[in-house]
Amino acid sequence: MELNIGIIGCGYWGKNLIRNFMEIQNCRLAAVADTDKKALQYIKLRHPSLIAYTDYKDLIASNIISAVVIAAPAQEHYRMAKEAMLAGKHVLVEKPLATSAREAQKLVLLARKKNKILMVDHTFLFTGAVRKMKEIIEAKELGRILYYDGVRINLGLFQKDVNVLWDLAPHDLSIMSFLLDKKPVQVSAIGVAHLKKGIENIAYMTLGFKDDLIAHFHFNWLAPAKVRLTLIGGSEKMIVYDDTEPSEKVKVYERRVKVMHSPEGEYKPNYDYRIGDMWAPKIDLAEALRYVCEEFISSINECRRPLSDGEFGLRIVKILEAAKKSIINNGKIVKL
């Protein structure tokens, strides 16, 4: 029996999901839902075979549909995902999983109880660049990881109800959480809202870990140029991940400094600098969203946890929530 899919939300990302699910084997995109009739009309013109609902509840209620994809505003994620799982559907939801850790936690528990797949669309995990970095890090090439620094800035679209942190940080937090096998134990963040009270358009976030690893991020909707730059510093090698590069997105540098034990004792250390080659591995440039959709279908068919499951999505939401709390308290450290 074929797996029938329904997509809620026909906006920018919804259209990308429609295009991808249309071309995937092992499933059939059967229905879409959106309150915007014009958007539905646009879809129907191109894909007359799809059933179009103006009320997402009708899509969820449909007997023929067994998996629901939610591409609606973040505020709706919790309610829609809950209703879909209560109706016995598997769920793929846009990032972030929910707008509070409490709600995200509930969704995770519900998925477990109903024995349904709950997957969060953290698309970046499925890019060739991130998968290549995962490979490199798992092969222990970097040595001990010392710091993780991410910058994600541009002249971005201001969101009405969500600050720059909730908009952009899920990308970097999901990449970092995927790449590192350590979890942060504390967060501090500073943000400024220059245009609309309460909606920060620039934010800096620092994560602390149990050891001397440090992670730091800069998010900004008011930057003159687009920067998507991540540095991962290891004791043996270091990575520069520049997502604005067309093909050489990941560069691995053989650069390091080591303390040499000197006879005169601790107070006069010598440093051994090593600067070697740089290496840019070939990156799979295929569309990551395709892999997201395929992972969702496979995890349903194989009854296994998807790569970015509910628990993973919950971890990200917890950090976001703690960061927001820290911003309100002028950068006070918030324990995780």
Next chain:
Amino acid sequence: MELNIGIIGCGYWGKNLIRNFMEIQNCRLAAVADTDKKALQYIKLRHPSLIAYTDYKDLIASNIISAVVIAAPAQEHYRMAKEAMLAGKHVLVEKPLATSAREAQKLVLLARKKNKILMVDHTFLFTGAVRKMKEIIEAKELGRILYYDGVRINLGLFQKDVNVLWDLAPHDLSIMSFLLDKKPVQVSAIGVAHLKKGIENIAYMTLGFKDDLIAHFHFNWLAPAKVRLTLIGGSEKMIVYDDTEPSEKVKVYERRVKVMHSPEGEYKPNYDYRIGDMWAPKIDLAEALRYVCEEFISSINECRRPLSDGEFGLRIVKILEAAKKSIINNGKIVKL
């Protein structure tokens, strides 16, 4: 009567100072001092006319010398500058002015009391790029300045007694202080020492101002690549200052977002995005240190305050000291 100059310290920067003072009109480089006899020998071979002292006290005591340039380690700045001024000399001292605000303050007071020029060599203020940005900002082209973001990272030489903040931050703090007419009121900073206890090799620093201006900096000695990138976001235009660019170091972007008042009220703001041309003004690429030396000589001859005088240097030291205090207290805000 010609102005005779003496330089204390014949290391990397001392050699640059020697070369520049050698070629400047209106003064004569008369003497150098260094405890390292080999370094002195190297200088004597090239410039036999110079008097070479192994003890800087002899240079300071010399009657023929009326201005002393100090290119010694930061820990020596206070003592040497004090002695030189007490001996009636004008002083140009490497950045930072001193290693504590208390000492820096004393030097400022001493200069005033003795009526001597006290200048700090914040070289970046004299680069074509910074002077061009000053021009642009003074012409009010950026509108209201909203944020200042600086990144200064590379695989740097580890300093024995000074952390990455005291090593690199004086550059960015001096540029920012010169460009903006506002003073920060609080500092917070986070740092990690991966190689040597107490000597942070990575640090993030945030400065708060009275209004919603925010400044943030990333300093790192363990970075795989050299980055020297400053963003200055204004309400009308924005600057990207990339010091690693060979000639187009300053780019001015006509990019902005404005809130449009919408009839439906505050809760539904509309944003007006404007993305226009980019403009890279011609930059004077002449050596900045030459201008530093000339400014020192001119300020002596004209009995006027130099561009980066003792007060200016003191401001920088105060921020550095507060940042260090914040690092020790895990990023706690320190009032200035």
Next chain:
Amino acid sequence: MELNIGIIGCGYWGKNLIRNFMEIQNCRLAAVADTDKKALQYIKLRHPSLIAYTDYKDLIASNIISAVVIAAPAQEHYRMAKEAMLAGKHVLVEKPLATSAREAQKLVLLARKKNKILMVDHTFLFTGAVRKMKEIIEAKELGRILYYDGVRINLGLFQKDVNVLWDLAPHDLSIMSFLLDKKPVQVSAIGVAHLKKGIENIAYMTLGFKDDLIAHFHFNWLAPAKVRLTLIGGSEKMIVYDDTEPSEKVKVYERRVKVMHSPEGEYKPNYDYRIGDMWAPKIDLAEALRYVCEEFISSINECRRPLSDGEFGLRIVKILEAAKKSIINNGKIVKL
């Protein structure tokens, strides 16, 4: 009465044309044709309203269709365009117009005789970057144009029947012909076929003009990196057009050298170098193919010549033909 369009060829570019004509007002995409049934099936699935022909002759014969778009291999252009115009249709044909100047000329004459629109899809003319350069050049900002240098290289798809010149040069020749108001009077070209006899994969082409303007191009299918770089040198300003840049594609440099008349006479000229600002105008980044399609429809509705009409396409084919002749004769100059 609505204008009905038929598209011949459903390959990579054909799909782009279908997508664009689907979304344009003032016309209706009615039919497609392709010998590949799978390709037709793919289209039908997405656009069930379209009539699908396996024989393009049926599409041309259709009474309801009044304009035909040809996205078939270059060898078919002449035959298909001729048949379409003989059947009373307007024609938009992929670049190049035909594979010989003789055939291109015949098409131009036929269009005139039948009073039909004949347009060639030289897409680049409709990009924001090229239109911006046209504006700048028409405003006489560059002064007298001295040289035009184009590099278009990458690890490209080898074509079976067409060399790198016929594959890539139409882009640069159309841009150059559009920007400059002068026509070349001679061509020389050198090419090497490393992989398949007779199919050059690297070619250099030089165009001579009546005065001292020179144009030169480098085309290469075997390059390690993608380069799309054009320099236009003027006596007052110069343009760097880098099509691989995401947004700042066109940079205008205020750089020039002028001969100063010196009193000692001609044999000892002095040069006046001026190096000023650089300026990167905002570029319209909308899809150029959309403008191509709209121009085709508008020119039909307004009974006027389109921007890249048959005559324009013929000029390009003449140069390509002469260049091929020069390659065969080891770079001998061929008059145009």
Next chain:
Amino acid sequence: MELNIGIIGCGYWGKNLIRNFMEIQNCRLAAVADTDKKALQYIKLRHPSLIAYTDYKDLIASNIISAVVIAAPAQEHYRMAKEAMLAGKHVLVEKPLATSAREAQKLVLLARKKNKILMVDHTFLFTGAVRKMKEIIEAKELGRILYYDGVRINLGLFQKDVNVLWDLAPHDLSIMSFLLDKKPVQVSAIGVAHLKKGIENIAYMTLGFKDDLIAHFHFNWLAPAKVRLTLIGGSEKMIVYDDTEPSEKVKVYERRVKVMHSPEGEYKPNYDYRIGDMWAPKIDLAEALRYVCEEFISSINECRRPLSDGEFGLRIVKILEAAKKSIINNGKIVKL
């Protein structure tokens, strides 16, 4: 007995030579010569130990000097080098060796007859980047070399008596000749003189070899931006050498296309594209001129041929001469 050196010419390059020979072991810089008394005075002030001649003939006549370095205008090279060798001196001469192949040939013969070292300062051969490429090519990593493409352009200083080809091409021709073990058999070149009759400021040069290797160069004094880009295409790997990059000057790409033999016969070839990693080896960034000076001294002391000896310099001059001839004849092929 120490080797005493004399340098003729105290201009820009002469000063660099003085600085380097001053710091080299195994030799002693003893004298300099220049007709410009101010230049001599500048040198004497810094290096009082040097003997300064206004007539280079006196330097050549000096008994204490056994090696002469010529940093005078190209037109003087032949005469000065000849006189120096006739006086029994070893000679290091700036590139090009002479301004005609006939004169260069005579110098080579004279050096042989007098058993003196004749070296040409083709500095680029001694850069870390070129030596690294030599290593890679000698290790056969590129496979069969298919093409060599060089671009060397910028807003350059116009030379009074020498065109852009004689000014810039010696760099690229020496690098190419060093890297490839094949010699070109023919040259064609095109040039335009926009500012001064007979002094081409833009030139394109193509070299043909016995097989299907092709080399092509673009030289330009009127370019808006500085480009120093060389592509070396091999059947297995390809090199991009960008000399404007601060450290990653050489990039090796694992990219290639191969013809696959298909059963249907020659007329329908299939291509196998391979796109792999990119690798940027660590480059020695030490000053190349230092190595030039050391090679000169070593070759004298060890009585062996230096890396860029007279024969090497002669090869470059022969190509330059043929290229000039081709320019005069509108790009006609000139056999070597």
